[in-house]
Amino acid sequence: MVIYHFDFGSQREFIPVYLQAMKNTLLLSVVSVVLATIVGIIAGLARTSKRPFIAWPVAVYIEVIRGTPLLLQIMIFYFGIGPIINLPAWTAAILSLTLFAGAYVAEIVRAGIQSINRGQTEAALSLGLSHVQTMRFVILPQALRRILPPLAGQFISLIKDSSLVSVLAISELVYTARKINTRTLKSLEGYVIVGAIYFVMTFSLSRLAGYLERRSSPSD
Amino acid sequence: MTSPAHAVTASHTDGAGALASPMPDTIIRVENVHKHFGKLHVLQGVSFEVNKGDVMVLIGPSGSGKSTLLRCMNGLEVIQNGQILIDGIPVHDRRTNLPALRQRLGMVFQQFNLFPHLTALQNITLAPVRAKKMPQREAEELGLQLLKRVGLAEKAGAHPGQLSGGQQQRVAIARALAMQPEVMMFDEPTSALDPEMINEVLDVMKGLARGGMTMVVVSHEMGFAREVASRVMFMDGGKIVETGTPDEVFNRPQQARTQAFLSKIL
Numbered sequence: 103m104v105i106y107h108f109d110f111g112s113q114r115e116f117i118p119v120y121l122q123a124m125k126n127t128l129l130l131s132v133v134s135v136v137l138a139t140i141v142g143i144i145a146g147l148a149r150t151s152k153r154p155f156i157a158w159p160v161a162v163y164i165e166v167i168r169g170t171p172l173l174l175q176i177m178i179f180y181f182g183i184g185p186i187i188n189l190p191a192w193t194a195a196i197l198s199l200t201l202f203a204g205a206y207v208a209e210i211v212r213a214g215i216q217s218i219n220r221g222q223t224e225a226a227l228s229l230g231l232s233h234v235q236t237m238r239f240v241i242l243p244q245a246l247r248r249i250l251p252p253l254a255g256q257f258i259s260l261i262k263d264s265s266l267v268s269v270l271a272i273s274e275l276v277y278t279a280r281k282i283n284t285r286t287l288k289s290l291e292g293y294v295i296v297g298a299i300y301f302v303m304t305f306s307l308s309r310l311a312g313y314l315e316r317r318s319s320p321s322d
Numbered sequence: 323m324t325s326p327a328h329a330v331t332a333s334h335t336d337g338a339g340a341l342a343s344p345m346p347d348t349i350i351r352v353e354n355v356h357k358h359f360g361k362l363h364v365l366q367g368v369s370f371e372v373n374k375g376d377v378m379v380l381i382g383p384s385g386s387g388k389s390t391l392l393r394c395m396n397g398l399e400v401i402q403n404g405q406i407l408i409d410g411i412p413v414h415d416r417r418t419n420l421p422a423l424r425q426r427l428g429m430v431f432q433q434f435n436l437f438p439h440l441t442a443l444q445n446i447t448l449a450p451v452r453a454k455k456m457p458q459r460e461a462e463e464l465g466l467q468l469l470k471r472v473g474l475a476e477k478a479g480a481h482p483g484q485l486s487g488g489q490q491q492r493v494a495i496a497r498a499l500a501m502q503p504e505v506m507m508f509d510e511p512t513s514a515l516d517p518e519m520i521n522e523v524l525d526v527m528k529g530l531a532r533g534g535m536t537m538v539v540v541s542h543e544m545g546f547a548r549e550v551a552s553r554v555m556f557m558d559g560g561k562i563v564e565t566g567t568p569d570e571v572f573n574r575p576q577q578a579r580t581q582a583f584l585s586k587i588l
Contacts, residue, residue, distance in 0.1 A: 224398055225435035225494075229449035229501060230425030239448060243439050 112286045113295060123278035124299050130274060131261045134199035138260070139253070141200060142207025147237070149212045160208070167205035173266050175202060180270050195267035203260050210252045214245035254311030258304045265300075275299060347374040349409055349505055349536055350395065356403035357390060357560075364390050366560040367404070372505070377537045379547040379568075382557035383583060388540040389432075391557070392509050395538070396427045409504070425453060428498030428506040432513050434490040436482040442469065442493045443478040446500045454501065461500070468496035472526050488519030495526055506530060508539040544588060548572060556580045 148160040167175070180194040189197075218241050226236035268277035279292030286292075350372035357365035364387045372378050380388045393399045395406055397413045397420050406413045411423055436445050446465035450456040456464075469475050472492035482490050491511055498506060508527065512520040524546050531537055531550040541547065547554055547568055554571040556564045556579075564571060564580045572588075575581045 219435075221431060221433050221435040222437065225429075225431060225437070226449075227421075228396055228398065228424055228427070228429035228431075229497070230421045230423075230453040231449055232421045232453070235452050239452060240437055244437075247439075 106290060108291060108294075109288065110291055110295075112288070113282070113291055116282050116286075119278060119282065120275075120295060120299065123273055123275045123296070124303075126272065127261065127264055127274040127300075128303070130195060130199065130264045130267065130272070131257070134196050134203060134264070135257045135260050137196070137200040138203035138207050138256075141204030143211050145204060145208035146211025146215065149208055150215055164205045164208055167202055168209075172198070172202050172263055173269065176266055176269060191267075191270040191272055195264075195270055195272055199260060199264060199267065202263070203256060206256050206259075207253065210249055210256065211245070213252075214249040215241055217248055218244050251311060251315045254307065254314070258307050258311075261304055261307070262300060348372070349374050350538070351407040352391075352395070352404075353407070354404035355391070355394060355401050355406060357387070357394060357399065357401050364560050365394070365401070368557075368560070368562055369404075370555065370562060370565065372536065372538060374504075374536050375534055375552075377531045377535075377550050377552045378539070379551040379554050380538065380540045380557060381542070381544070381547065381554060381571075381583075382563075386557040387560040388557050389509050392429075392507050392538065392540055395507065396424050396429055421453060425449075425501050426504045428501060428503035430491070430494050430498055430506070430508045430511050432510040434482070434487070434494045434514070436490050436494055436497070438482050441479050441481055442474065442485070442496075445482070445493060446497045449497070450500050464500055465496070468499050469493070471499075471529075472496045473522070486519060487515045488522045491515065491519075491523045492526055495523075495530075499530075505536045505538065508537065508541065510540050510542070512541065512543060542587070544572070556583065558583065 145160050145163065148156050149164065151157045176195065176198045179198040180189065180191065183189065184191075184194050222240055222244070223236055226240040227233070231239070264274060265276040268274060268280070271277060273281075275296040276293075279296040281292075283289060283292040348371050352368055352370050355365050355368045356363070368387070368391060370378075380391070382388050390399060394401050395408075395413065397418075401414055405415075408423055408427065411418055413420070413423065436442075437448070440448065443462065443465045446468060447458070447461040450461040450464065451458055466475065466478060469478055472495055474489055474492055474496070477485060477489060477493070482493070485493065495506075495511075511527070512523050515523065520543070524543060527537070527539070527546065528550050539546075539551075551568045553565060554568050555562055556571060556575075556577075558579050564575060564577045571580065572584065575584060
């Protein structure tokens with residue numbers, strides 16, 4: 103039986119590289135989550151539409167994305183669609199993460215909207231507000247409060263999922279760890295370090311989400 | 323149906339006569355309305371009219387279609403047959419601008435349905451500002467005036483969660499009034515209230531009725547009906563069984579079903 107001997111001494115010189123990788127992972131996640139929120143709100147609203155030609159294509163999008171592995175989506179995006187429209191790896195990475203998280207956000211938004219009592223819509227409509235005004239001033243403000251906690255959970259997942267774009271040779275955390283491991287002839291140290299970095303990021307975010315949730319709940 | 327010829331004749335009589343018996347001015351006309359929920363035939367050929375200034379109280383056992391009828395009248399429910407005209411405008415016609423029509427019909431719900439994320443005052447000003455494009459300042463003045471009228475001037479900044487049921491329902495009435503509707507519809511406005519809060523809501527409604535507001539009220543409050551209704555309509559099994567003045571319906575009901583219902587609740 104071979105016991106692995108950790109040796110972090112050789113890692114010191116790579117601290118700036120790890121920090122740069124962390125910045126890249128954060129950038130990927132933040133940009134994707136912002137775009138995914140926009141995609142998700144639009145798709146979530148469309149999903150609740152009574153018109154089949156709006157609701158149906160969105161339902162297909164959500165089911166296909168949620169029913170296939172993200173790794174596969176990233177590769178199809180980059181190797182399949184990338185060459186046709188000349189997509190740089192970074193753009194392909196952000197787009198596939200956005201479409202992926204967008205499908206989950208859409209379901210969160212749909213559930214949030216549908217959790218608002220039907221009486222709210224009826225009261226708003228009976229006052230003479232249009233459907234769009236009802237959504238914008240009555241339903242969405244209430245739904246967003248309920249959406250916030252699961253949305254934070256989705257953001258946390260996205261930080262972890264962004265590791266999959268390492269297959270596109272983007273210098274985010276996992277790709278960087280692999281490279282450093284190769285350079286230092288170690289098989290675990292880099293992975294342990296980026297694992298710790300991921301945990302620090304996701305744990306702080308989940309604490310922040312918990313705080314926001316506690317702060318927004320007693321107001322109504 | 324009022325014939326145009328008749329209307330002309332009436333307008334030609336002298337002023338005093340016209341005032342003494344003004345022409346009934348129909349605001350709501352319900353014609354042979356049928357409504358199904360799946361296999362359930364909820365409204366089975368309902369027809370009646372509401373004239374300006376009427377206070378029509380709808381009574382009947384639960385499941386008789388009263389609330390559904392009210393909800394059909396402002397287009398919250400579709401109908402399968404017949405038509406409903408508000409001031410001559412068909413509610414269920416695709417070409418009808420429903421939001422504009424609904425601005426003329428106030429609606430108060432059993433469960434109040436105040437917007438929990440807005441204050442009492444914001445609940446009232448939302449529709450005037452957004453749907454009627456009333457300036458914010460003007461809407462707030464109107465809102466405060468209406469809150470005063472329902473006895474809640476000091477609650478302008480309160481959220482619905484901080485108000486009692488009776489207070490919430492009074493805010494809901496003020497909210498509907500803020501659109502300056504021609505008709506106010508009430509769907510069992512006191513059924514969800516604790517007994518001690520019923521009167522504060524009924525008092526506001528009585529005040530409205532005395533002020534000449536046209537009202538259609540679904541209610542189990544027979545005292546209210548006796549006191550302010552100009553007409554009482556008894557519904558059962560999706561049909562109108564009997565209509566008359568409160569005195570006629572309560573004291574001399576003609577139909578066996580009306581008698582049976584009244585004997586149970588009075």
